[in-house]
Amino acid sequence: MRLERRSHRPLFLVLVSPLIAIAAALAIAGILIAMAGAPVLEAYWRIGVGAFGSRLAATETLTRATPLILTGLAAAVAFRARLWNIGAEGQFYVGAITVAALGSGALSSLPGAVLIPILFAAGALAGMVLMLLPLWLRLRFSVDEVVTSLLLNFVAVLFVSLLIDGVLKDPLAFGWPQSLPVGDHALLPKLIARSRLHIGLAVAVAAAVIIHLVQSRTVFGMRSRAAGLSPAGAVFAGVPFGRTLVMVACLSGGLAGLSGAIEVMGVKGYVTTDLSPGYGYSGIIVAMLANLHPVGVIAATVFTAAMFVGADGMSRALGIPSYIADVTVALSLLTMLIALFLTQYRIRR
Amino acid sequence: MVHQHFSLAPNLTVLDNIMTGTEKLWSFKSETVTARTKLLGIVQRFGLDVDPDARLGDLSVGEQQRVEILKALYNDARILILDEPTAVLTNIEAERLFRTLKEMARQGLSLIFISHKLDEVMAAADRIVVLRGGKVAAERLVGQTSKADLAELMVGHRVTRPVRDQAAPGAVVFEVTGVTVRQGGVDRLKDVSFHLCAGETLGIIGVSGNGQTTLAHLVSGLAKPSDGGMLLFGEPVANLSVRGLIESGVGRIPEDRNKEGAIGEMSIWENTILERVWSPAFSKYGLVNRKAGMAFAERIIADFDVRGGKPASRTRLLSGGNMQKLILGRNLSDRPRILIAAQPTRGLDEGAVAAVHARILEARRQGTAVLLISEDLDEVIGLADRIQAIVNGRLSPAIAAETADPRRLGLMMAGEWRQTEGAVNAS
Numbered sequence: 186m187r188l189e190r191r192s193h194r195p196l197f198l199v200l201v202s203p204l205i206a207i208a209a210a211l212a213i214a215g216i217l218i219a220m221a222g223a224p225v226l227e228a229y230w231r232i233g234v235g236a237f238g239s240r241l242a243a244t245e246t247l248t249r250a251t252p253l254i255l256t257g258l259a260a261a262v263a264f265r266a267r268l269w270n271i272g273a274e275g276q277f278y279v280g281a282i283t284v285a286a287l288g289s290g291a292l293s294s295l296p297g298a299v300l301i302p303i304l305f306a307a308g309a310l311a312g313m314v315l316m317l318l319p320l321w322l323r324l325r326f327s328v329d330e331v332v333t334s335l336l337l338n339f340v341a342v343l344f345v346s347l348l349i350d351g352v353l354k355d356p357l358a359f360g361w362p363q364s365l366p367v368g369d370h371a372l373l374p375k376l377i378a379r380s381r382l383h384i385g386l387a388v389a390v391a392a393a394v395i396i397h398l399v400q401s402r403t404v405f406g407m408r409s410r411a412a413g414l415s416p417a418g419a420v421f422a423g424v425p426f427g428r429t430l431v432m433v434a435c436l437s438g439g440l441a442g443l444s445g446a447i448e449v450m451g452v453k454g455y456v457t458t459d460l461s462p463g464y465g466y467s468g469i470i471v472a473m474l475a476n477l478h479p480v481g482v483i484a485a486t487v488f489t490a491a492m493f494v495g496a497d498g499m500s501r502a503l504g505i506p507s508y509i510a511d512v513t514v515a516l517s518l519l520t521m522l523i524a525l526f527l528t529q530y531r532i533r534r
Numbered sequence: 535m536v537h538q539h540f541s542l543a544p545n546l547t548v549l550d551n552i553m554t555g556t557e558k559l560w561s562f563k564s565e566t567v568t569a570r571t572k573l574l575g576i577v578q579r580f581g582l583d584v585d586p587d588a589r590l591g592d593l594s595v596g597e598q599q600r601v602e603i604l605k606a607l608y609n610d611a612r613i614l615i616l617d618e619p620t621a622v623l624t625n626i627e628a629e630r631l632f633r634t635l636k637e638m639a640r641q642g643l644s645l646i647f648i649s650h651k652l653d654e655v656m657a658a659a660d661r662i663v664v665l666r667g668g669k670v671a672a673e674r675l676v677g678q679t680s681k682a683d684l685a686e687l688m689v690g691h692r693v694t695r696p697v698r699d700q701a702a703p704g705a706v707v708f709e710v711t712g713v714t715v716r717q718g719g720v721d722r723l724k725d726v727s728f729h730l731c732a733g734e735t736l737g738i739i740g741v742s743g744n745g746q747t748t749l750a751h752l753v754s755g756l757a758k759p760s761d762g763g764m765l766l767f768g769e770p771v772a773n774l775s776v777r778g779l780i781e782s783g784v785g786r787i788p789e790d791r792n793k794e795g796a797i798g799e800m801s802i803w804e805n806t807i808l809e810r811v812w813s814p815a816f817s818k819y820g821l822v823n824r825k826a827g828m829a830f831a832e833r834i835i836a837d838f839d840v841r842g843g844k845p846a847s848r849t850r851l852l853s854g855g856n857m858q859k860l861i862l863g864r865n866l867s868d869r870p871r872i873l874i875a876a877q878p879t880r881g882l883d884e885g886a887v888a889a890v891h892a893r894i895l896e897a898r899r900q901g902t903a904v905l906l907i908s909e910d911l912d913e914v915i916g917l918a919d920r921i922q923a924i925v926n927g928r929l930s931p932a933i934a935a936e937t938a939d940p941r942r943l944g945l946m947m948a949g950e951w952r953q954t955e956g957a958v959n960a961s
Contacts, residue, residue, distance in 0.1 A: 192851065402821055402824075403820050403821055404811050404812070404817050404820050404821070405820065407808065407811060408808075408811070410800065411797055411800065411804075414797050414799045415797040415798075415799075417790075417793045418793060418794055418795070418797040419797070419808075420756060420794075421754065421756065421786075421788055421794035421795070422776065422808040423755070423775070423776025423777045423809050424808070
């Protein structure tokens with residue numbers, strides 16, 4: 186048995202395979218649900234209700250999707266150029282803490298229309314800086330950026346932890362380690378009243394569309410794709426390899442930093458060390474699900490966020506262990522990746 | 535079999551390296567004592583002294599090679615095949631190796647020694663088989679042959695030049711004087727000099743792996759010279775950049791079309807304009823002009839008879855010959871003043887070879903200076919006006935193609951051009 190690359194991906198397969206993948210994941214998860222003694226079909230129903238069944242559920246799913254779209258884009262643009270940025274989690278946190286530092290202090294008296302773009306830029310810049318370090322190490326000393334960007338996550342989170350227990354600690358938080366809250370002007374307007382859904386979603390969707398256009402229409406997009414697909418071919422064609430990677434790193438780190446900034450300004454208003462339930466790492470999975478396509482990232486994110494929120498709802502409603510929810514999410518991601526892989530390759534005997 | 539590149543683990547001792555793979559995976563004890571005795575026996579018998587307990591990484595390359603040979607002997611080899619064993623050795627080490635080989639032969643082992651260095655073959659062998667184009671060309675006993683004889687056999691008797699226009703070399707457009715390229719502490723090119731004239735083809739011949747790749751990279755703008763000077767259209771240039779070359783009208787055909795020449799997962803039109811996407815013809819304000827790219831690709835496909843793809847289809851779907859025609863097309867459609875062609879017909883079928891040759895001849899007729907780097911001797915003899923040989927990173931003086939005979943080319947490729955130097959003043 187061997188795998189053979191398809192010369193083109195049949196549209197029918199591309200549309201149907203995700204559905205088969207979800208069905209397969211649910212079927213496997215069903216075994217666990219049955220073992221936990223809950224009615225399987227009702228559990229499936231509860232996932233749907235939990236994710237989209239009410240106004241609250243739907244807005245919650247989209248709120249959850251917002252930072253994930255941006256970290257997914259961060260991974261997608263980097264991976265397209267074969268720059269392995271595993272550090273979106275750390276970049277998310279430095280973006281978040283930068284916003285908390287600036288938005289709670291001197292700048293907080295500025296009007297929102299000025300302050301919010303400044304904070305977006307500052308958060309993105311912080312993420313960029315954190316990604317440029319591993320890239321510099323790679324270009325200068327050929328250090329594998331997978332390792333360095335991954336390790337920087339822990340450095341970043343511990344640094345944030347230091348700040349929110351120190352200079353940025355909120356004195357009114359009853360001793361909890363959390364940062365000073367950002368001023369009211371820095372909070373993002375709501376997209377839908379009486380929900381947590383904020384305009385960050387619109388920013389994230391716009392970012393996806395813009396990145397799609399950058400990748401498909403610009404010289405930079407063409408060069409970064411060339412650099413990723415074939416470094417030797419790109420160098421031969423005179424693509425400035427190092428400069429292209431620096432730009433890709435800035436874009437990728439910037440998106441992850443922006444994600445952290447938006448999460449602080451849109452949802453919580455302050456930073457804690459559990460601000461992200463692994464958005465940076467989930468972003469990698471989302472990017473793979475989307476086959477590194479920026480607009481596909483939106484769909485992949487909504488699916489992932491729905492599974493997270495829906496499976497949580499299921500375990501709460503049926504009183505089964507929340508681990509089953511986690512397993513369901515993980516299974517659905519795995520089956521989805523397999524299904525997408527099989528749309529690109531066929532199995533031959 | 536002793537390969538040119540060793541398959542040894544530098545972090546293990548000599549004995550461990552030799553024993554690797556000789557014992558069953560599931561056995562609990564290791565027969566180290568027996569193995570050591572056997573190894574020391576072999577060491578003594580052939581005079582291949584190596585300390586069995588030394589860490590392999592601490593040994594010199596010559597000693598590591600001895601370990602490779604010992605490994606083969608330890609596995610009771612009776613026929614030993616050595617692939618270019620002297621490529622990594624110093625002269626003294628090589629002489630020592632030859633003595634060992636003679637000793638092994640005396641004791642009844644059969645040895646096959648693969649090399650393209652004539653001196654070594656004459657020194658090490660008893661009987662010589664000449665391979666040419668995958669066929670046995672001749673078989674000689676050492677006592678009954680000479681280096682010149684072997685060189686002639688290596689080249690063959692097929693030297694027939696196709697009829698074509700007389701060269702009328704124009705002005706010198708590119709001149710390289712005494713250039714050395716050092717990469718990773720090794721001189722890939724040493725004191726290389728050549729020049730290209732408009733309307734003339736310079737052919738570089740040589741046995742594979744003698745620095746052709748670095749030479750092609752140097753003139754394609756990918757490798758920087760560490761020493762020496764270059765004049766492009768009369769202007770001194772310290773480093774050639776890809777963009778600078780293309781802007782001044784230099785076309786480049788890379789030796790590896792799949793790796794360097796085209797990016798398989800990108801579309802045909804993208805591959806045609808990638809190296810000139812900075813030009814206002816193909817982009818404005820950082821936005822790629824897709825329409826112009828498509829039109830350019832369309833034109834190349836039509837003019838250069840590229841079959842099997844539309845401008846928007848993926849380049850990897852093209853056959854080797856059609857991909858090469860595409861690469862030729864993107865370089866030649868603008869009438870370049872210089873064309874660098876590295877192994878332009880490697881791996882192509884007859885029809886595609888003929889098409890590529892016709893294009894190169896046509897470019898020369900229109901006044902393009904052509905640098906042809908090729909391992910295919912027939913190709914160089916057929917296309918070039920002057921010929922230089924590359925051996926171990928050095929270039930021989932040029933000879934006029936009309937005066938090339940097999941013996942002379944063979945000696946040049948074997949690095950023996952000093953013997954023929956008296957007769958060389960053709961350039």
